[in-house]
Amino acid sequence: MRRFVIGSARNLIESSRQKYQFERSILSSPYRFLSSSPAADSPSSSSSSSSSTMAHPVSLNTINPKVIECEYAVRGEIVTLAQKLQEEIQTKPDAHPFEEQCHADIILPFVNDGFCKGLLQLQYYKETSYVGILYCNIGNPQSLGQQPITFFREVLALCDHPAILDKSETQGLFSADSIERAWQILDQIPGRATGAYSHSQGIKGLRDTIAAGIEARDGFPADPNDIFLTDGASPAVHMMMQLLIRSEKDGILCPIPQYPLYSASIALHGGTLVPYYLDEATGWGLEVSELKKQLETSRSKGITVRALVVINPGNPTGQVLAEENQKAIVEFCKQEGLVLLADEVYQENVYVPEKKFHSFKKVSRSMGYGEKDIAVVSFQSVSKGYYGECGKRGGYMEVTGFGADVREQIYKVASVNLCSNISGQILASLVMSPPKVGDESYESYSAERDGILSSLARRAKTLEDAFNKLEGVTCNKAEGAMYLFPRIDLPEKAIKAAEAAKKAPDAYYCQRLLAATGIVFVPGSGFRQVPGTWHFRCTILPQEEKIPAIVTRLTDFHKSFMDEFRG
Amino acid sequence: MRRFVIGSARNLIESSRQKYQFERSILSSPYRFLSSSPAADSPSSSSSSSSSTMAHPVSLNTINPKVIECEYAVRGEIVTLAQKLQEEIQTKPDAHPFEEQCHADIILPFVNDGFCKGLLQLQYYKETSYVGILYCNIGNPQSLGQQPITFFREVLALCDHPAILDKSETQGLFSADSIERAWQILDQIPGRATGAYSHSQGIKGLRDTIAAGIEARDGFPADPNDIFLTDGASPAVHMMMQLLIRSEKDGILCPIPQYPLYSASIALHGGTLVPYYLDEATGWGLEVSELKKQLETSRSKGITVRALVVINPGNPTGQVLAEENQKAIVEFCKQEGLVLLADEVYQENVYVPEKKFHSFKKVSRSMGYGEKDIAVVSFQSVSKGYYGECGKRGGYMEVTGFGADVREQIYKVASVNLCSNISGQILASLVMSPPKVGDESYESYSAERDGILSSLARRAKTLEDAFNKLEGVTCNKAEGAMYLFPRIDLPEKAIKAAEAAKKAPDAYYCQRLLAATGIVFVPGSGFRQVPGTWHFRCTILPQEEKIPAIVTRLTDFHKSFMDEFRG
Missing domain, CATH: 3.90.1150.10 (Aspartate Aminotransferase, domain 1)
Incomplete structure (x- = not known):
């Protein structure tokens, strides 16, 4: 030394x-x-x-x-x-x-x-x-030393190599509930074949689990047939852009600052990004008046605006929307006939007690709006949250408010790529149904989860304070997500x-x-x-x-x- | 009973x-x-x-x-x-x-x-x-009961849950070489983080392994920087179509019959499929005269043909191209300035002793053509071969013959989706470097592999014979791939x-x-x-x-x- x-x-x-x-x-x-x-x-x-x-x-x-x-x-x-x-x-x-x-x-x-x-x-x-090199450029927790959640990895390993499930040594290596969960998952897969292409939307039983998780989160029904499992959230975003954009005359309202997946995807599909500015002075506030102004400006230029992208919690801005604000956004989309593309991949990453994550589907349902009233697509990923399993490329979109004929087109596009990877599908089901009180893994699972989330909250605060001490630098509070944007x-x-x-x-x-x-x-x-x-x-x-x-x-x-x- | x-x-x-x-x-x-x-x-x-x-x-x-x-x-x-x-x-x-x-x-x-x-x-x-229902519609072996190759699954499970690697029980459950291989792979991953996004082209060490596998297969050098790991071969095909197609005036020469990924991808990217017909009478022969005829016809209609798709072994037709035929195809692409998109996902599926798989890159190199002479993109997948790991969504493309500036654009598009799933990446490296003589798993591995391949050959022959016995039905020999097309x-x-x-x-x-x-x-x-x-x-x-x-x-x-x- x-x-x-x-x-x-x-x-x-x-x-x-x-x-x-x-x-x-x-x-x-x-x-x-x-x-x-x-x-x-x-x-x-x-x-x-x-x-x-x-x-x-x-x-x-x-x-x-x-x-x-x-x-x-x-x-x-x-x-x-x-x-x-x-x-x-x-x-x-x-x-x-x-x-x-x-x-x-x-x-x-x-x-x-x-x-x-x-x-x-x-x-x-x-x-x-x-x-x-210290990569602070990308939300990639495990590349910087964050450890995976043990229970999730146990289940994945067992599903990868089910031949060991009934061996006695396995009892000594894996928690009892991970073994039980692996059996449950295998039983949901036709032929227990984790090496087979699944249904184009993902394995039905896993979609059932995810829908149940959404219901438990929101208090409103979720339909497994609305779930499309994808290799992370990015391909899901591409799929929606591909569906909605016909030419450069079609516009997508995107926050500025925005996560560059959106500008990249809109460019690749040949559409027009219609910007709306988040208000840095009010903690990256999202004002509906700004949405209206930008919508009207772009319409006057002959742009047909098809959808509104909202990233909540915000990337790169870290703000968490208040429920009242979300209601106003839902109302705006309903009035203007826009698809609400809700990037909700940071739904578990909220660090301040005064804010809470509400899904846009929940908010719209709580306003009495159903399938007939508004189209909401919610994107979720296994890459974020406390799990940060970026390399597994799991995720889903919940697609609501589209007619059956359009849904069939989305299904067709999903079919061209056959299906998303099964480990990612399994993990997506696990993050939406983690161990519960009473399960053998519950204590270690919740300790791992809480340790990561509370540490992220402390890190956000320390960095925020440090930035605010630098000459000429101001930094809003990181209420959620994984970033500061000073x-x-x-x-x-x-x-x-x-x-x-x-x-x-x-x-x-x-x-x-x-x-x-x-x-x-x-x-x-x-x-x-x-x-x-x-x-x-x-x-x-x-x-x-x-x-x-x-x-x-x-x-x-x-x-x-x-x-x-x-x- | x-x-x-x-x-x-x-x-x-x-x-x-x-x-x-x-x-x-x-x-x-x-x-x-x-x-x-x-x-x-x-x-x-x-x-x-x-x-x-x-x-x-x-x-x-x-x-x-x-x-x-x-x-x-x-x-x-x-x-x-x-x-x-x-x-x-x-x-x-x-x-x-x-x-x-x-x-x-x-x-x-x-x-x-x-x-x-x-x-x-x-x-x-x-x-x-x-x-x-008996699904004979899709090349999805494990959905019909084919078992995964044990060694591959052992390594995947260990990489999913490395915490068990140094536990004593693990020795009893896993082969020694799977444990060793898992360590090797983990050491190739920065921070051993199988849950992190990788380099946009895939983990460098795994690309090294794949490049070595290609070299061993072809006898010509392969560069790990030419490898782009993807979630199965389909996204790689989309990426190339996205790169090459500017409008409906751009055409892609595709075999008829073709695997519908190509027609779907060309349609989604707004290009024109320029058909060339395989000759059923000569066992689905691919005639360069037919390529020339279709190229000229489409040019006379104002179509700029950008690339030629060749599927070898053929899907849905099952033919395996002779090397001389491949040489003529390479020469055609070189003369006409076409990118050769070589779908080689069935490279391990050859069932007749008189035919052998040759990669198009090997053929072009054996003709003395290098990077400056011809652009060849080879697609490979973990879904086919004897492994049939469709659900893992692993694959790669080897991109050769493009300028550095165009390569950077391909890299950028790969970056927008961050990376392919790590289990799929690992599996792609495994299928290109399976156990070798002397490894503990070699015997069981080769027995599993040979059992599957020889059984596939018998099944192909039995079905071919059965089809040929049906009134009004004729069926060419299935030399390779996973299909008959009577x-x-x-x-x-x-x-x-x-x-x-x-x-x-x-x-x-x-x-x-x-x-x-x-x-x-x-x-x-x-x-x-x-x-x-x-x-x-x-x-x-x-x-x-x-x-x-x-x-x-x-x-x-x-x-x-x-x-x-x-x-």
Whole structure:
């Protein structure tokens, strides 16, 4: 350990010399999407030379322009740069100020040069090549060390390999209720065949379980035939965009700032994003007057608005809508004949006692509106909540208020991809029907769940406070979801430097932050924002013990950045 | 057992009286896509009344017409009818001639009325509600009783619940090499987090394994950065169509008959399917002269042909291309500047010693063509082969011959959906690197694999022979894949009866077959065919011991059908 610490100190001193050179190089690199070991950078790679030396039948000029228009910031330029950086760390371990390969539970309190006053708690997983970069760009909890819920994984493992279900050793390895649940689930699958394509909407018995979970959550009936299980929520959103968008004359009302899946999906399907602005001054409030204004403006331009997207709890903004506000939104959709696309994937992520999640379907039913009155599509995912099972790609949409003929078309489109993955389907049923009081796993399950949720609430608060202490930064309360979206007032000189570097000012800030600290935030411009304002999105997902080091490092970077550009 | 048999006999006699009535009702039902308990048929269901009583903001007239145009026969009308039938069997167990609830390993050799001379070996899984219908419509092996490969499932279970990896009980439950492999895979995943989103193309270490598998298969280098892991092959096909199709003026050359994913995907993305006909007379031969003819015809109509789809081994036709033929196809694509979209998901399913699978990339490399010369995209899936893991939704495409700039666009589109499911990714790596000689699991693994493949070969031959014995039916040899696509010459009176029922003649035949026997074939019209010819697709997947009963029942039905309509 001593040798390690001394080595670390030496590397830090050396690397600080190389920092500015690197920072220049990363900031001047052209905007590109790269694979993890990008072809164009390795002469030996097969793809490198093709586009330059021949008139290729497929070029940027001849592919679908909708693909080119589509942008997806949370995995865009900043992440590409981070991946490049991570590769450089691996190949040239002395090149950067934050490349120390320490174990995840060690914090090195070095203050050893003008730049590195804080030290990032670096990511290093024994026996892996994952070092250095701290990805706060995406809601990916388990990539940052969050552990899966044991009960869910027990059931998944047993359903993957049912041959062990009746072996005696299994009793010693798995909880009794996980074994029982696995049997129940297998019995819901025709032939117990977890390796078979299911019904295009998902296994009927699992949809029954999910519908029962929705009923228990909302207090209103849910129909298993309204559930379409999908590989995460994203394909469900695409499916609805594909259904609703006929041409660029069809518009979808989307919040600004928005989760870029929506802008990307609307672009890919050739529609028009009709923006409505959330009001940062009132905690990212959603005003129906703003919806009306934008609807009318777009109608006057000949746009037929088909649907309203609401993300609740908000992404990237973290606000949780009040029920009265939701009622006004439902009324607006009903009056205007809009489909309400309710992104409710953060329904379990509410951190403040004064707010509660209400599904839009529940709100509309509580207003007396039924199937005939309003079309509501609710998206849910296993990637969020306290479980954060992003890699399992499970999710569903609950489709209500469409005629049977349109429903058949949705079913047909679902059929073209056959079905979503069965493990994801099983997990979607589990998150909607977790262990209950009295089940063997209940105590450990609820301890895991509550531990994660209360920790997320503390992390949100700590980061929110830290952002609000930074010069020129204001940050609304994170009531829910997994993000903070602070606003940053950048000095005029920084904006000019960004212009010179051909970057948006917030992108410039985020790239400087990355180069200096290894922390990956997504610039607000990736989510869209009120013109002339600048933001960034930061997840609240780094493990709690790492937050102080992040805050220190961020604070120090920010001070040095502001000092550099102060007028 | 005796009581069961007597009960069965009584039911059979009773049900034969009800058959004709049912058959009429099923044949006159309008064409509809249904969910498993369709809203429009159950008054209590929430969706039933919406479309009729209000001017809905979303109707068939206002949705994306591309969605309406898209067709997907393998889960289309015939499957909808089968599902309806299955529901009726469950609610009214005496209603149909084939609803007997027998155990899967019992064949009842009844010959007890004019209609039911054979008896379908029916599907009944203890403690499930799955009875009656025999789905030969889709390549879904495990739904028909094929067991998963033990080693693959062991590894998946261990990766799902790594907490048990170092428990002593685990040694007793899992093979040593599955434990070792699970450790290897976990070490390839950053943070060992199987619940995290991966790199948008899939986990790098798994792509390394897949690339090594491709190299071992082909004898030419493969680059892990060319691999895009996807949720089965279908999303990969969609991704390429999305990239290549700009408007209806862009065409994709597709074989006829074709797997309807292609026609569906081209329709959804708004392109034009340019058909080329496989020559049934020469065993579904693929003639380059036909490709040229169709290319020129479509060009003369102003269509820009972007790509050629080749399915090898063929679906629905089962032919395996000869290497010389593949070379001519590669040369054609190179000369004409077409992307070669090679559907190679049946690469492990070759049943005749005189044929061997060669990947199109291998063939093009063996001709001396590299990245600069030709763009080849190879699709592979975990759903086919001897593993048949359809429910896991794993697969990949190997993308070669595109410029770096276009590759970045493909990466961006992959990013919008974040990543494919990790279990599917792991499985894709496993099928490309199964146990090797000397591994603990090798013997059981290879016995399972060889058992499945040799049985499939026998089943293909038995069904092929049976079809060729039917009056008016001819069936080419199934060299590979999972299907037979027999041609049926229907009597003029049957064609007229189909016209009266507003059905294509082959659809009419398949619906009559379903109503009489519970066997689900897909009519050839769903795959397209030479106009005026009629076919159906039948999978070779029912378990081997059930094949004789299927043959008997089919033969009896066919005879009675032909007798009914003989001129």
